[in-house]
Structures are given as structure tokens and as C-alpha cells.
Amino acid sequence: MGQALHGSATTTEAIRRAIQARQESVRAAAKRYGVSPTTVQKWRGRETSVDARM
Structure with missing residues (x-):
């Protein structure tokens, strides 16, 4: 069974x-995972x- 995410969720x-x-770095991690710093x-x-x- 998968993880249920709400509509605005960007991370699992x-x-x-x-x-x-x-x-x-924060910047590298943000880029890697497609989220903001x-x-x-x-x-x-x-x-x-x-x-x-x-």
C-alpha cells in the first residue's frame, strides 16, 4: 500500500x-529532490x- 499525500505535498x-x-548543501538537496531550499x-x-x- 502506498503513502497517501495531500494535494500540496511535494515530498514522501x-x-x-x-x-x-x-x-x-541545502541548495544541492533542493535541486536533487525538486523542492525549495x-x-x-x-x-x-x-x-x-x-x-x-x-
């Missing part, structure tokens, strides 16, 4: 884990890769 849990684990910084600042419940 797997992508969020990768963003948190990789040691590349702000999104990369947000996920790197969190302790978990699980998205908040809506």
Missing part, C-alpha cells in the same frame, strides 16, 4: 529521510521524517 517520507541523512531546511531541522497530521 523516503525523500524526507534522504534529505535529513545526506550531507550535501526552505523545505530542505525545514526537514533537516526536524527530529522525525513523519509528516504532521492534518
